[in-house]
Amino acid sequence: MMQEYIIGLSILVGLGLFFAVILAVASVKLKVFEDPRIDAVEDMLPHANCGACGQPGCRAFAELVIKGEVKPGKCTVSSPEAIEQIAGFLGIDAGAEERIIARLRCAGGKAEAHHLAEYHGTLSTCRGEAVVNGGPKACSWGCLGLGDCMDVCEFDAIHMNEDGLPVVTPDRCVACGDCVEICPKGLFELIPESQHLYVQCKSELEGDLALNRCSVACTACGKCVADASPGLVEIDHHVARVKTDLRHLEAREAIRRCPTNAIVWLEGPQFASPSRNRPAFGQIEPIRMEEDLENHYWQ
Ligand code: SF4
């Protein structure tokens, strides 16, 4: 009996030793070298894992920085001091990136845009309202104003103003793109902070059809196109658009004759200064449905 016990124990010990040796050899032979600087750079990053740099997280970004495939400055969440610290640690250029921020292609808040209906569903979110016939707003491109974008922003960079529009605080925005993704109307876009000329409208209706729904809609009149440097502003699907790659041609002249103030000159947050065309609260003109019917919009 004792002998059987000793044999069994010996087999177990032998197997244990055998596999321990195999694992020890494998760990040496198959070891993947990881640059210790990756940990160091990751520690200097903000650990936000926000994706603003285009990578799935801070570690993936640190690996690319170490490989020399991106510059530290691509992380727009880090402070300039942190970027310089990383660049100094690696002995590379910081590669200052242009700041990108989220801008809203709509200025039609409660005071400017008409509602055709009221939503009484249980989902009081923009996405909930949008599934019911696109939402209650007369302009089907317009902001629904329930703040899904504000709720999703982890950087506290969006607040809803009294007009029911989301206002982005440029200094807090890290261009992570979460608001772009969540907005059911696709109203946010990420553009360089240095771009001042901006069309705050996405409506693809023209002239009175657009104006009938929102007092600050772009009517596609083309005045800004004529007043801006050639090629800077174009009309695309009945709405003016500023070409970001030509922003070095920007001048305030382009906004001077806009009849609705759809095109604005931005320095800082949107909607910070009162629009020329914004009626006081409660003074919005009733929607002229007959005119729409004449234009066969509803048929
Ligand atoms: S921008 Fe989009 S998500 Fe934000 S309040 Fe307006 S509709 Fe809702």
Ligand code: SF4
């Ligand atoms: S001037 Fe104003 S309304 Fe006319 S196309 Fe330009 S942005 Fe639109």
